[in-house]
Structure formats: structure tokens, C-alpha cells
Amino acid sequence: MSGGFDRLLDSVVRIDVSELNFEDGARRIDASIGSGVILSQDGLILTNAHVVGPKAVDINVTLSSLERVNAKLIGWDHWTDLSLLKLNPDEVKKRSLAFKHAEFGDSDKLYVGETVYAVGTPHGLTRTVTRGIISNNNRYFEDTEGVDGYETGNFNSWLQTDAAINPGNSGGPLVTEDGRVVGITSRAYLGANNLGFAIPSVIAKRIVAGLVKDGTITRSYIGIIPKALQDLEGFYDLAANSGVLVDSVEAGSPAANAGLRAGDVILAIDGKKVDGRFPEELPMIQNAIASLPVGSTLVLDYKRASNDASATLVTARLDSRMGEEWVSDTWGIGVRKVSRAFARENQLADDTGVLVIGVQRGFPAEIAGLSRGDIITKINQSPVDSLDVVRATDAAYSAKPAPTLFEVQRERRVALVVLKP
């Protein structure tokens, strides 16, 4: 193998993560194993968002020298399933730990059939190398399974490879023979043979730069769900390869406010023609909009029935459906703030309330009849508009336990329950 490949091997790490979960209505630590690749001499490590996320309480990295060292999360981006970590510099210095760092290759230059290698920690087997080819360099997933409920995959396509990918490979690099990172291995069809997927390096490079700069990736949101036009050009009387169909417009979104409707065909964004004939083309269109700074003014030229029209809208900030989580040890209940996106998806009137994500048996919340899926909208008749309201009531209850009235939304019903010491 090449010198580059040897160098790459010395930059791949195993990551042991302890994560705090509230889904049993209690603090529970879950342990998992993943892979990562060191990107810089100051110890930046790229991995998957589903390997290390904000719930991680302990991140332990095993270097190729087999030395172990702690790392912290710099930032994550669940939309592309990427996370950036940094090795503890003091420890690295104190223990004079040595490691190499990898270089990115250009995923846009990959051709189908090109040999690639996946390096990682499948099933805990540290630094395993598997070999395969690029099976498809522009894979589109219609259905995105998400990262622990967080949305994924709307803004990127995937590299598909037949290199063996197993649980634990996640976050490890997919590399060419010269050892350059062309993708971050992130998922595979379990139970299928050799169907693995990686996030292309062109996307990863951009995300790394953003996370280094801001610790987070901010995206623009306009609220349309696009659909490929294939075979509908005749119906909409369009030339082939022009336009993208609006399948859905989210209520209250900038696009809805600008008057866009499902069934409209967007022909150009800011004067630039769009081509959404095939599903594979949708992530790039979505990404082009998402990459604009929040608050950008956007002109959409579109066609409705036989009329051409144009709408001007201002992009909003893209939110996740997943809100902040918290657990009450006294009540035995895990909750998650209702986000605007969650409220919209579930047709709630607004984002008031916290969603119950777990209850612990035998604790006051369970005894009172609260269950997973309930949305707590009021406590002691005051609206729950933030997690702080819940924290404050919990603190008051812990100091002086007294019956507490919860109002919950359960499907379409309003239920009242009293939590008692």
C-alpha cells in the first residue's frame, strides 16, 4: 500500500462514548462504540453525529498507538450525520501522544467501480480495513431514518460502497488507495449484503469548516418539500430538465407566507434555473437554499397551472423537530421541549409544552397516569413555554413536595392529572 495509506491508518481512531438518555424517565447511561478520523495535528476528529452527539457525557478515543485519551465535542450537524471532536490538548501534550492526521480527497472525482477502503472499528474490532468499490456515487434516500429522531439526509446524497460495513464502522473514513478520505462511513443496510453508505467528502469538508468556525451549522429554511418532476413534464407543460415540483408547503413557513402552494413548479431560484427532474437532484437544490445566510431574500420564479409567477421571500432559520431534553428524578419523567417543527408536524396550535419521552415505573408521574407521548402544556395552571418552567416547578416540588396539577394534551384530548408525593 501507499505511504499515504499507512499515514491514514495512523489517523483512524476508535471512539467509546457514554451517553446520557432520559427515555426511561431516569438518567441512564448508554455506552456505544464508533470510529473516527483525525483531521489535524491539534487533534480534531471527524465522526458521525449518531456516534457522538450532545448527549455524550464521556468520549474516550483510542489512538492507533493504542493509547487512550479523552475528547470533547466541538459541534455536531445531525442533518449530515457529522460530528467534530477535539482531543484533550493538555493530555496529549503531557503524555506526548503521537498520531497522524488524514487528508481529504475529492469525492466528486470518484468513479463507479473505483476501489475504496473502509477503516474503522466494526463490532469493536479496532482498526479493521475492508475493501470494496464505489457502487454508486450519487445515492439518494427517499426515506431518511434520522439520528435518534433528529432529521438527516435532506441536504446530501451518499456514496454507496460494497466494502463491508458493520456496526462500529460508523464515523470511520472511506478512503482511496492513496489514503485520502473521500467519505465518512455512516450507515449500511443490515441484513443485506455489502450495501454501505458514506457521506461524501465535499460535504464533510464544508461541515468541518462550519463547525470549527461556529460550533454549529446554521441553515436557511423556506418550508417547501420538493418532489422530482420525472414524467410530470407533460402534465405541467414544461421542457424536460427544468423546474422542481413543490410537493408540500409547510404551514406558516416563509414559502407559505409568500403564497407558494403545493403543485407549483419552481423554475428558478434567484434567477438561476433549477433542474429537479430526478430524485437524486433534490438534495442539491435543498442544499443550495439551506446554504444561504438566514434572513436572505430569495426570488422564486414558479409556474402555477399555465401562469408564470414570482415570489420574494426571506429565509428563516432551519429548526429541528427535536427540542432540548431534561429529566426529573423526583417525578420520574423525561421530557423534551416541543419545537416549532415538531408542533408543525403534529398539527399542534403552537410550540407550547414539553413532550413526555419516558416515565419511570412507580414514580409520581407514572402513578398519576402520565405516559410517553403526552404533551405537558400547563403545570399548576401556568403555561409551560420553556423547560425552565418545568425545572423550576420540579425544584419547588423537591424542596416542598405538594400535589401539582399537570394539564396534558394526549392526541386531541386534554387530560388533567395530579402528581403527588
Add this chain to the structure above:
Amino acid sequence: MAAASCIAGARAAELPALWAERVKCTVAVEYVTQTELERRPTVAYGTVVDSQGTIILPSAAIDLRVSPSQIRDFKVYVPGDPEGTPAEYLGRDAYTGWHFVRASASIRGRLVPVTAFAAPDGAPETGLADEVWGIGIRNKDEDFMPYILQSRVALVQLLPQRTAIAQQEVAGPGLPVFDRDGRFVGLGASSFGQTFLEFSGADRDGAPIMLVNLEESSAFLVASEVLPYVARIPKNVFGRPLAWLGAYGLEPMDREVAAFLKLESHSGAVVSEVLEGSPAEKAGLKAHDIILGVDGKPLPRFRPDRVVVDYVERLIAAHSPGETMMLSVLRGSDRIELKVLLDEEPRLVREADRMYFEKIGFSAREFVYGDAVARHSKTSELSGVVAHLVKPNGPADVAGLRPDDWIKEIDGAEVPDFASAVKRLSDIEKDPARTETVFLVNRGSETAVLRIKLR
């Protein structure tokens, strides 16, 4: 003592005779549910309530979501006789929940109304430990043979109707129960679930499962909950007029909540939503109000608490549209009295028009008030149609149309109502040159453009 034991002995000997006479007030009723794609027969058991051959069936005997136009071919069978006689479906009474069926004249001579066995006025009602017996009916392949069930009353409870629970199964649901003297004491209710432990090779510790006996029940509505209402024969198959309040999603207020709100002695029902344009909205009822009383009477306490919801719903059903109903509600810490003018219930799903389109492979159904409520949509603007049934692997199914999708546009044009949808869909089906049609459908919080390729 000798005389007493002699009488008891005589009565015991009479039971088969009492049974044989009272079997004549029971029937099996068969009907067919005919949808676009299938014909499905159903059998239920009922009790004859008058000399006109009127029969009552329990609420669960007919699925309320099915349109009366799709249930047909009613037949009445006298127990033990395999020959059925045609009958007519009269509709469902909202207050009792019973379905009414009328047997044809040719069979009426073989039927005896259950009212013939009513206890004289002032007779005491069935009580704890009373010996009771009732009738069960076997399946069609056994010629609906009648049989006897016997037990004692273990408990009498308000659910919200006065319901006796016997030690064992005492009658088929919808079939009568009698006392030892042959007097009618109640009507078999739907049975309660019983919890059993299920053991299997995989689960040697046993897993609890609940079983419900559909053929026999140990619960029965006592006679005073039955006899005064047997004349509530619906005026039409839809059971109209139907009183409508428009308080959606009533939830019981439990004892802990009552105590917290310093309403220890009260029972109540929380209003989840007040429907747009409803009598409740016009009267000023608000979501999250707690109904504590109706027509000047506080709501009674039930065990379990949730029975109060049925109680309030029955109070509404007991009224007619146009009547007023007084509601005592708690809003925050204020007690408010509201006077509601009840209205006629808006068109229901089971009343909605529907039509099947063979080439496209689905049936369109009129979009009614309840559809708008279910979709969080404005009930004042009813438009579009609902995909009621999607033929498996038909063109609409292949294109991704799902049952309950709300079709808002057909070929790029809005669908204002059912009639225009039917017109447009019929034109599409009639046009041999047509190769596709495009629907815009609403599903949950999203919409989708579906291209249906016609074969």
C-alpha cells in the same frame, strides 16, 4: 317448611317451560356489509320488543362507520330454525345505542315481545345474590339453537346505566335475562374483559392477556334501563334528529384533580376542544372548561371516573335539536352557567355520499364536518373529497394514494365539492385517450402530488 320446599321444587321443574316460552322473544339477525370490493356477512342476536316484529340489537352489532347504504339483506332467524326471513333495518337510536330491525309480517306470529314478561309495576328490581337466568344462541351452522345460562347477581353498578354483573355469563349480548319467576329483569350487555395468564414455550412465567367473550356476557342492563326506551324507534336509518353540542374530546376529572381544585364532592368532564360553529361555541363554552353539571344537576360520581363521559354524552343524546341545555362549568376558578341551544348534528361520515371509480381504483367520499375536525381544518370551508377505499394494487394505490387522503385538486383544479369531483372523475374514466390523472392530496401536515397512470 314442607310447603316452602314444595314450592321451590315446583318452580325448578318449571324452568324449561319458562325458557321455552321466553326463547320466542329472541332472534338471530344476519346482514351483509357490501363494499366496493367485498360482501361480508355478520350475525348478531336481538330481542323482540313489540308485536310489530321490532327487534333491538346492541350498539356493537353494526359498525357505526359503515354507511347504512352498505348494510343490506337483513334476515331474521327464529332460534333453532335454519330458514331466515327478510327484515328491514330501521336505524340506530343515539340515546340507547340500539339498532332497530323489523321482522317481516310472515314471521311475527312466531315472535313474542319481551314486554309480555315485564314485572308488574312496583316490583323490586334485581338485587345482589338474586338468581337470574338468560338465553344464549349458538352459531348459524347449529341452526341458531337457543340454550340456557344461569347465575346470580354479584354486583350492581352505574356504568352509567344501572348494570348488574352476574357471577358467570348469563346471556348473549342483546338477549334477555329473567328471574326465577320468569320475569324480565334485564338485557345482556357487551361483556367485560377478563384477564388470564397465558403460558407458552417461550414464556414460562405467563403473560397477562385480556379475553373478551363475544358470545355470552355476565353483565346486563337492568329492566328499568330497557323497558322505558324500547319504543324509541328511529324515524330514519341515520337515527336523525341527532342533538349536537360540539364539545369535543370530553375527559373525566379524576378524584385527585377534583381535590386539587377543591371540588372534592364533584364529578366533572374536561372539554378538550370546542368545535367551530357548534352550539357549544355559540354559547361561549371554551376549551379546558370543566363541565360540573347539566340542566341544574351536578354530574354524579362514577367508578371508574371515565364513565362520566358516557353519562354526559347520553344526556346530550336524550335531548332533541332545538332544545336548550344548561351547563355549569368551571373556568379557571370561576363558576359559569351557560345556556346552550342544541342544534342538529352536522352530516356524519356514515351519511356521506360516496362513489367508486373502477379505472382509477378508489372510491371518493364526500368531505363532511367530521373530516375537517379530524384534519384540524376549518369546518366552515368544506371542500375536496376523501379517498374512502383504495383498491389494492390498483392505479391509485400504485401512485401512492392512501385511504383517508384528502383530495384537494384533480388535474390542477380545485375540487369544490363531491358533485364536481364525481363529474371530473367520471369524465376522466370515460375518456379512452386518458393516460394519467394528477391528484393533490393532503395527508397529516403535508401534501403530495400523485400521478396516477391509467391503464
